[in-house]
Amino acid sequence: MPTADWLRAVYDRMRSHFGPQHWWPAETPFEVMVGAILTQNTAWKNVERALANLKGAGVMSLAALSELPTALLAEYIRPAGYYNIKAGRLHNLLHRITDQYGDDLQAFLGQPLPQLREQLLAIKGIGRETADSILLYGAGLPIFVVDAYTHRILLRHQVIDEDCGYEAIQELFMDNLDCDAQLYNEYHALLVRVGNGYCKKKNPLCAACPLQGM
DNA sequence: CACCAGGCAAGTA
């Protein structure tokens, strides 16, 4: 079965089994950016607590959060883990934006995709997955997000081998699917749903997985 | 108790 057909079949199977996922779970592009850093190697549930702390403190905006002392920011985001590291990473991102664009987040996110991706990757604390999550879910740009679940699911279905890198997986999707931000959005969200529910490390048999047999 | 979760950067050789 050709790769393009397999990828489409997997999408159709997940989509009909789970329905639309309505990702990213955030109210604004700004919240997408903050959540993207907070969720690095961390369960989303813990990120929700951190975001609730920030909202409760009334600092969930570019202007307020960028002015917050890093030590205080770290306390608010403590439930998300790695809180000192992530406070610094948020600081790096927010100040890179305000230094060049002031409070005009739209101007920052409105840049051409390659240019914005390059700027994000130049920020310490933002790697490929975090950058691509911001591009796709924050800026609405058509780029496929690859994460640990994506790698694991493709590996278990023997579509890739263990040492297949980020770009190779990303190109696998983008070369074989229509260039469509909404499709990439839903596809990645569904892969995470399968990962959370069935394709965990501790669940190597993937029992009852909707992708069984593919 | 051990292991895992929607990574990333810095250190080492």
Add this chain to the structure above:
DNA sequence: TACTTGCATGGT
């Protein structure tokens, strides 16, 4: 370039 390690909370 290719490994290894630190970062840290909360759920299973």
